[in-house]
Amino acid sequence: MTKLFDHLSSGTVLYTTEVGAQLCGESQSLLAELPPESVDLFITSPPFPLLRKKAYGNEDQKEYVAWLTAFAKLAHTALKPTGSLVIDIGGAYQRGRPVRSLHQFRALIAFIDELGYFLAEEFYWFNPARLPSPIEWVNKRKIRAKDAVNTVWWLSKTDLPKADISKVRIPYSDSMQRLLRNPEGYYRPKDRPSEHVIGSAFGLDNGGALPPNLLVIPNTESNSFYLRMCQYLDTPSHPARFPSALPEFFIRMLTEPGDVVVDFFSGSNTTGKAAEDLNRRWLAFEKDRKYAALSALRFLEDQPPETVKKHYESILAGQKMELSAAKPPQSSGDAEARRTDEPSALF
Structure with missing residues (x-):
């Protein structure tokens, strides 16, 4: 069976699982080699055009839109x-000024x-745990509120992409739970000031609220296991990780x-890892070999630290690895990563 990554000669396959593969290489070249109309969902968070250069690389604000549009064109x-294409883009300030860059909006319009x-x-995406930033305008001068929201664009090729919002229902509020326990005693249908009528169907339990x-x-x-193992390996983790709940929401x-x-x-x-846990096939492109190799830690949670270290060092040295799926193993031997030159059939 032809594997999707067989088309991708520009990159190096670092490791595979039963349903996915991590490749190291330039993403533009890898995107250009994907077969037309072969991907159900692109979801990514590109480097932001921040004023201060980061270890993982980020583009200058003036060149950012053209740079990012080139990737989006190949994805299309x-x-x-x-x-769908889902892209998480954080905001930024203009250099030396307490006014915002419009890079994410210019990118959206270009797309x-x-x-x-x-x-x-x-x-x-509101991250309530984000530290106050930027320091100059928030902490020192106190003339701006902390930047705690990223824009996430959901883009499609047609008016009606595949989507089902019922798959990502959220828990009901306390008041809604009280209504469901006693619909007639807690709420009676009536006209609202807007003349919108809420009927008795409002009290049906659908398994959660629409988000x-x-x-x-x-x-x-x-x-997390990933961070603990990075510490064990005495290796810096990737500095710009987004929480798994974000891709999980859109994948579902x-x-x-x-x-x-x-x-x-x-x-x-x-x-x-989110795609693996949800039984989706996946490909990951990363140009930094060290970060790409470290990402294998996410698929080795059932392994002892010394085994994780061995696999990481093998991948970093150029040994392609087949890792076990994220599902619980049937026996201790099933969880062991296997060295291979011929990964199991994917896609």
Whole structure:
């Protein structure tokens, strides 16, 4: 069976699982080699055009839109007609001024006007745990509020991409739970001032409430297996990890089991691990070999530290590895990573 990554000669396969593969290489070249209309969902968080250069690389604000649009153009070709591109873009200030850059909005307009994407919906990721920033305007001068929201664009190739919001229902509020326990005693249908009528169906239990487009997800990872193993290996973790709840939300909403999910700025491969856990096939592209190799830690949680170290060092040295799936093993031997030159059939 042909594997999707067999088409990708520009990158090096560092490791595979039963349903995914991590590649190291330039993402533009890898995107260009994806077969047309082969991907159900692209979800990624590109380096932001920050004023201070980061270890993982970030583009200058003036060149950012053209740089990012080149990736989005290649993704458009590889995307299925019913597929989606979800891109998380943080905000930034202009250099030396307490006024905002418009890079994420200019990028959105370019995606739509130049590439033919449709804006299915805008989402906002609120991270209540984010530290006050930027220091100059928030901490020192105290003339701006802390920047705690990222824009997340959900883009599509058609008006009606594959989507099911009922797959990402959220827990009911306390008041709604009281209503469900006693609909007639807690609420009586009536006309609202807007003349919108809420009937008795309002008291039906649908298994949870439909979510808003404000996603409240704290980014508070501090003691995960990934971070503990980075410390054990005495190796810096990737500095810009987003919480797994973010890709999980969109993977659940926009794909089905067996669909193909791709992250072309994969970093520590949070997206690939989320896709693996949700039984989606996945590809991850990362140009920094060390970060790409470290991302294998996410798939080795059932291994002792000394085994994790051995696998990480093998991958970093150029040994392609086949790692076990994220599902619980049937026996101790099933969880062991296997060295291979021929990964199991994917896609």
